[in-house]
Amino acid sequence: MKKSRTLKSMLRAFLALTGEQKKWFVQAWFKFLFWDWRIRHQSYAKWQDRVFVASKQADSPLPNGFVGVIEKAGRHHIRHMNCLRRCMVTMEMMQQQGITPQLHFGVRRVDKKTQAHCWLTLNGELLNDGHEVIDTYTELNAKKGDSTLLSAFLH
Secondary structure, eight states, rough: OHHHHHHHHHHHHTTTOOOOOOOHHHHHHHHHHHHHHHHHSSSSHHHHGGOOOOBOSSSOOOOTHHHHHHHHHHHHHSSSSOOHHHHHHHHHHHHTTTOBBBEEEEEEETTTTEEEEEEEETTTTOOOOHHHHHHHHOOOOOOOHHHHHHHHHHH
16 A cells, blocks of 8 residues: 555656756656666776766756756656766766756775765866765775775775
């Protein structure tokens, strides 16, 4: 019974979106499938050029609620969409709007385990995460191909 209530509330939330927001949601949902497949089945070498892209602001502002709708599509997906998948889909959809956000990576140690996280900013403004989360990570500022900073956290 609880599952059907959740499904009903998700459907109600989707139907409350505007037509444009529904289009973003559906587009994001399918992009999540593709990025999930790409990350699971292709070597990193085949898609690494999409990760390290110079940040670029568009002439027009980001549509209102754009990132929030993409995040909703990720949260309500049939597959678990981690931070990397959410960032890659959001980056791709923003690039289609003529905007390229900056992708950030961070690490932290919890109970002798290294944890990683990523998030997006645009002009220094956090787009898809909260400061209460990212402030618990140490941001990696290594150059492409430099693993020395990361290795310090692994030992």
